[in-house]
Each structure stands twice: as C-alpha cells, then as structure tokens.
Amino acid sequence: MNALTVTGGKLKLIQAALRLITETRSLTSLGLRELAREAGLNPNTFYRHFKNLDEFGLQVLGYIAEDMKAGVRQLRQMADSSEQASHDTVAFVYHYFLSNPAGTTVAVRELHGPSQVLRTALQAQLDASAREMAEDIIDRDLVTGVSHETIHEIAHMTIRYILFRAMDYLEKPDQRTRIQLETERFITRQFRGAMVEHLPQQELESVVRSTV
Template sequence: MSVITGGKLKLIQAALRLITETRSLTSLGLRELAREAGLNPNTFYRHFKSLDEFGLTVLGYIAEEMKAGVRDLRQMADSSEQASRDTVAFVYHYFHANPAATTVAVRELHGPSPVLRRALESQLEASATEMAEDIIERQLVSDVPPETIHEISRMTIRYILFRAMDYIEKPDQRETIKAETERFINRQFRAAILDGLSESSIQALRHRLP
C-alpha cells in the first residue's frame, strides 16, 4: 500500500479522532470530517468517491501499521513461544496506544456497511495467511501440518480482535488478558502437535509426566 500523505492523511486522522464508543465510520458527516481535518468540505471528493471508499482507506491504513510491526517481531523470533509472546505484547500495546483505530476495526466487522465488513474479513484473512506462512517458512512449529497452522492463525487473529476492547476498557485486567492470549496461542499449537502423534507416543508422554 502506498504511503498516505496530505489531505488524505488529514481526513483519516480526523476520523480516528472523531470515533467514539457510539459511532462508526459510516456515521461521520463530510462537513464534520472536513472541519476536524481543517479542510474545505469539497476536498473530500478530491480524494474519495464515497464514504465507503474512505472507510476502506482508513481500514487499510490501520492494518498496514499493525502488520508491519508484527511482521518485524515474528522475523526476529527463534521459537513459536517467543513469536506469540512478542506479537501479543506488540498488538495489545498498539490497541492501548490507538483506541480509536481498534474501535473502528471491532465495530466495522459487524457494522452497517457490507463493503467495510467484507474488507475487514479480507484483511483478517490476509493477516492470518501472512502469520501462517511466516511460521511455516521459519519452521517455528515444524511438527504441525501447514493447513493446521493456517487454521490456528485464523483463530488467533480473531481471538486477539475479540479481546481488544476488553484490553482497552479494563486496565486492571491487561496483564491477565495478555497472559491468557499467549496461553490460547501456545495451547493451540501444542494440541496440534499432539494430534500428529501416534497413540503409543502419547502414552509414552503420559508415563513421563509427574
């Protein structure tokens, strides 16, 4: 995605400032957006054909910011546990630092615009695919089949988004939410590893447990 600058960036940043607990992207008025951005209302249509197109650009802006940071962390990890720990810490830090962006993503997934709903579904799938392919390429869980890694990645992305608002709105529970998310991810991969073992191997493991 190309770098967003100028009037486009001002309008996106204005939308994120205006978003509250009770509003969605599609509820923002053009004059309100332009006023918050310090632009003439006619400027909007120089950059966007409709509010849906504007919403798609906002969602893309949010997704690229988050994915770039997560991608860098995964590439530095040398185990699936470290990858999950670093990714969880980064993503929840992003949620905390960017509550409006997070609110947009959570709300629009079930919002009134089918265009934005489909776009968010597509972005979630793309994030899960990127996560899975990185795990496979770096062999962080070599005992798990690729199709299972993709399945776990999809569940992980949705679980993290599901916990996003709790993390923002319940500061006293943030460390607990991060720990629970790490356990969720690690348990999924451990269970997948066990699924691939023979019955005799599982029995041998049980005998070794205290």
C-alpha cells in the first residue's frame, strides 16, 4: 500500500487512529465508535473499508511504513558513501519520529503488543525495510569487500536498533543529538567491522599491529 494513494473514509479513519494514540493507549485499545467519531464518519463506514480491527491495524502500520520508507530510499539513492547514507538516513528517520510521534508509538508498541496479526505484520515491515536498505547499499556499491549476506544482516540489526532507540529519542529531547550520533556510530562500526572481518588474514594482522 502506498501511503499517498490512501484516500476518503479509509484515510480519515487511519488519521483518526493516529490522533487518538497517546502515551497510555495502543492501537488495539481503540473502539470502532470512537474511531468513527474522531474521523467524523458513521460507525458503519468502518466495515465498508475494513473487515475487523486487525485488518485496520495492518493498514495503519502499512501507511506509516510506506510514508517513511519512500523518504529513506530517496536519500540512500542520492548518497555517495555509506557514511553519508548513514548520516542522512538517521537524521531523516529521527526527524520523522518527531513529526509523527503517534505513528512511532504505534510501531514500537505493536511490535510487542497483544495482537499476533499486528506483531507478525510489523516484523514483516521491518524485514522489508531492512531488505530495501541492503539492496540499495549493494546496488550502489556503498560498501566494498563485504558479502551480500553480511550487508543484509547489518541492515536487519540497524533497523531494529533505530526502532529500539525511537522512544528515547521522542521522550528525551535533551539527549536527541547524542542518540542520533550514537546511532550513526553504531551503523558505521557495524560496516567497518565487517570490512575488517573480510580482510585476508595477513592484511588483518597488519591492521591489528598498526592499532596497538
């Protein structure tokens, strides 16, 4: 689902859900009448667009994911190096978190929430984001000397690390600069470590000797 193609009553319901999410409320706690009232729609309208709350939750998660992934992919395709890609991506994602706190809260909560359907869907979204990240890095040859398998592994770790830091970034404004820098360093160290790991033994020993 492309976030830009969601319109009409479906879009109003999704946006209503994101407005209703608070620090103490999750997506699965919202009621149909409450959603419809917030969206300015008749409650029966919900079932013209969605079979049940789980299907609605899938649409909300998809809307959030597509909205963010479109911007991230454009940045990576413009980057000239892995360091630039890392910096630009982290800056964009954390800015997105600040601009869309409700969507971020939904993603963090539902990853460990009560709905198995939503947990599975969110895991799939994270896996898809990691896959796209790895494919962009490979296609643009931003990291040399590292196997495709390792790039995919680092991409998966990176996506989960960023989501893990999301709530800290939102809730601790005085630490945002530090959190962003730590995230960039995490990504850079993962790729640099992988590059060293893939060096021939003789070159690796030479690198080790030069650092002691």
